[in-house]
Amino acid sequence: MTLAPASKPTRRVIADRMLEAGAANTDFVVFESDIGYSTYSYLFGDAYPARYFNMGIAELGTMAAAAGMAAEGRPVVVCGYGVFLSMRALEAVRSFVCYPRLNVKIFSSHGGVTAAIDGVTHQATEDIAFMGTLPGMTVLVPCDSASATAAFDLALGADGPVFVRLMRDPLFEVYPAGTGFRIGGSAMARKGRHVTIAAYGDMVIQSLEAAALLETDGVEAEVLDLYSVKPFDEAALRESLSRTGALVVAENHQVRNGLGYALASWCMRNGVHVPFAQIGLQDTFAESGSYPLTLEKFGMDPSSIAAAARAVIGRKKRSEQ
Amino acid sequence: MTGNNPEMPVGRIASLEAHARDIRREIVSMVHAAQSGHCGGSLSSADIVAALYFDILNIDPARPRMAGRDRFVLSKGHACPVLYAALALRGYLPVEELSTLRRNSSRLQGHPVAPYLPGIDATTGSLGMGFGQAVGMALEAKMTGAGHTVYTLLGDGELDEGLVWEAAASAAKFKLDNLVAIIDRNNLQNDGYADDIMPMEPIDRKFEAFNWRVIKIEGHDMSAIVTALESARTRSGKPTCIIAHTVKGKGVSFMEDRREWHGKAPSDEEKAKACAEIAGGRS
Numbered sequence: 001m002t003l004a005p006a007s008k009p010t011r012r013v014i015a016d017r018m019l020e021a022g023a024a025n026t027d028f029v030v031f032e033s034d035i036g037y038s039t040y041s042y043l044f045g046d047a048y049p050a051r052y053f054n055m056g057i058a059e060l061g062t063m064a065a066a067a068g069m070a071a072e073g074r075p076v077v078v079c080g081y082g083v084f085l086s087m088r089a090l091e092a093v094r095s096f097v098c099y100p101r102l103n104v105k106i107f108s109s110h111g112g113v114t115a116a117i118d119g120v121t122h123q124a125t126e127d128i129a130f131m132g133t134l135p136g137m138t139v140l141v142p143c144d145s146a147s148a149t150a151a152f153d154l155a156l157g158a159d160g161p162v163f164v165r166l167m168r169d170p171l172f173e174v175y176p177a178g179t180g181f182r183i184g185g186s187a188m189a190r191k192g193r194h195v196t197i198a199a200y201g202d203m204v205i206q207s208l209e210a211a212a213l214l215e216t217d218g219v220e221a222e223v224l225d226l227y228s229v230k231p232f233d234e235a236a237l238r239e240s241l242s243r244t245g246a247l248v249v250a251e252n253h254q255v256r257n258g259l260g261y262a263l264a265s266w267c268m269r270n271g272v273h274v275p276f277a278q279i280g281l282q283d284t285f286a287e288s289g290s291y292p293l294t295l296e297k298f299g300m301d302p303s304s305i306a307a308a309a310r311a312v313i314g315r316k317k318r319s320e321q
Numbered sequence: 322m323t324g325n326n327p328e329m330p331v332g333r334i335a336s337l338e339a340h341a342r343d344i345r346r347e348i349v350s351m352v353h354a355a356q357s358g359h360c361g362g363s364l365s366s367a368d369i370v371a372a373l374y375f376d377i378l379n380i381d382p383a384r385p386r387m388a389g390r391d392r393f394v395l396s397k398g399h400a401c402p403v404l405y406a407a408l409a410l411r412g413y414l415p416v417e418e419l420s421t422l423r424r425n426s427s428r429l430q431g432h433p434v435a436p437y438l439p440g441i442d443a444t445t446g447s448l449g450m451g452f453g454q455a456v457g458m459a460l461e462a463k464m465t466g467a468g469h470t471v472y473t474l475l476g477d478g479e480l481d482e483g484l485v486w487e488a489a490a491s492a493a494k495f496k497l498d499n500l501v502a503i504i505d506r507n508n509l510q511n512d513g514y515a516d517d518i519m520p521m522e523p524i525d526r527k528f529e530a531f532n533w534r535v536i537k538i539e540g541h542d543m544s545a546i547v548t549a550l551e552s553a554r555t556r557s558g559k560p561t562c563i564i565a566h567t568v569k570g571k572g573v574s575f576m577e578d579r580r581e582w583h584g585k586a587p588s589d590e591e592k593a594k595a596c597a598e599i600a601g602g603r604s
Contacts, residue, residue: 050464053460058487060483060484061453064450064453064457064488065453065457065460065488068394068457068460071435071454095444095447096450100434100435100444101436
């Protein structure tokens with residue numbers, strides 16, 4: 001792979017963009033639950049103390065207060081760790097943010113096992129299931145600096161609640177600055193013709209690496225970045241599958257009730273019948289360790305993705321015979 | 322607090338007591354019509370809600386989103402019959418609409434939903450969540466320098482929720498003296514006496530320890546209610562908690578202090594008896 005290493009994790013990119021946006025957009029405020037030095041929301045707080053509310057280690061109280069302020073018509077950003085925002089605060093997000101369709105924008109760090117080193121209590125590996133299930137919730141997962149910067153702007157510009165999943169550590173830059181992104185959109189991270197690997201967030205990068213491995217065998221894998229996890233780009237998926245005829249969904253999340261389930265359901269409902277495989281946590285918890293070794297141990301690393309791609313391609317050939 | 326405030330015109334109190342009776346009658350009638358809903362905790366807070374909606378709150382039914390209006394958040398959302406009754410009697414919706422409570426397509430959902438009904442400032446129904454939202458609403462007013470007050474009504478059983486204490490701590494941190502939390506201390510919750518289910522006393526000292534100003538009143542003494550609410554409006558640098566000692570089911574003898582009337586609908590006969598008692602002015 002020839003991707004440039006990222007200098008900042010997406011959580012930091014969002015915080016920098018938030019600080020920048022705070023000057024021109026004087027409307028939004030930021031709520032934090034005492035991990036501002038980890039989400040980097042303190043940068044906004046230092047610049048705009050009157051618009052920054054540190055609610056203490058109390059994610060539910062934070063989300064309820066955010067909902068109350070948003071009910072007054074104020075756009076509210078909430079920063080925190082995904083595992084707490086998507087579970088401890090889940091009911092407030094569901095009943096008091098999504099139900100009244102309020103402008104609360106959740107920037108959720110430590111998505112998937114990108115926080116592998118911190119262990120299972122700090123790994124948000126069910127957040128896409130919880131947040132994606134809520135009516136009216138938009139879910140975005142950027143993979144690099146360009147898409148993270150865009151995700152902040154898209155979230156603030158959207159009418160209604162948005163959940164943005166972010167990474168703990170820097171990975172690689174995939175898109176040039178200024179690349180266009182939109183809610184409901186997708187990005188063709190790599191064009192190919194033998195298999196579609198649909199991914200979001202860090203798994204776009206793992207999938208690109210898998211595609212490089214496959215290339216050595218003469219397999220041309222397409223990597224479709226569904227950074228807009230909900231709503232996802234149905235037209236792009238349909239178009240890609242019409243050319244490749246095989247699908248691997250790679251996500252840093254439980255395979256159950258994540259993007260893979262959504263895409264499988266869409267395929268069945270739309271008469272798109274292709275060999276299908278899912279990369280992700282297979283109904284298990286991960287563990288502490290390094291990010292790459294954790295991916296490897298739980299079958300989410302590039303060679304596991306490549307193996308899944310070869311398998312679906314094999315099934316495609318059989319079904320064509 | 323005393324019921325003999327010389328500043329308080331007798332007519333004002335008598336008028337509010339009449340409004341409270343009307344609210345009680347509508348509570349019983351709508352829960353009877355729905356054959357579902359919560360009479361007990363609605364009746365216990367009827368005097369407080371009457372004082373708020375017919376005296377204290379700066380609101381205008383003709384302009385339900387009026388800038389600078391006071392906010393009211395029913396954190397004990399299951400007691401929405403008391404809120405719906407007050408809103409109807411105050412002119413936010415036709416009184417006849419109250420009989421649609423809990424029906425499909427009704428604006429009067431089983432628990433209050435802000436976008437559905439003018440006059441409702443926050444969606445509530447999950448205990449503690451209204452209080453948490455009220456903190457955000459009061460923060461917004463502080464930040465913008467708006468002078469209105471945010472009132473929220475909690476049940477005493479609701480104090481079991483950990484979120485209540487997250488909200489209490491943050492309200493004190495941000496010196497939300499524009500926030501008034503009223504606790505309907507009727508000592509009954511779904512499964513029994515609040516003091517048995519989860520002893521939370523001393524409630525006053527808990528809130529004082531959280532750096533709140535605390536006022537204790539008899540929650541069916543209209544003069545005391547009005548005096549406390551007026552006093553709570555003064556800015557002191559601290560949020561105010563009014564602990565209102567009440568009787569669950571107040572105003573209907575066979576519902577008073579009875580656990581089973583937390584969430585039970587009256588029969589035709591019970592409704593007639595209840596309305597007769599309320600009209601007789603027992604409350």
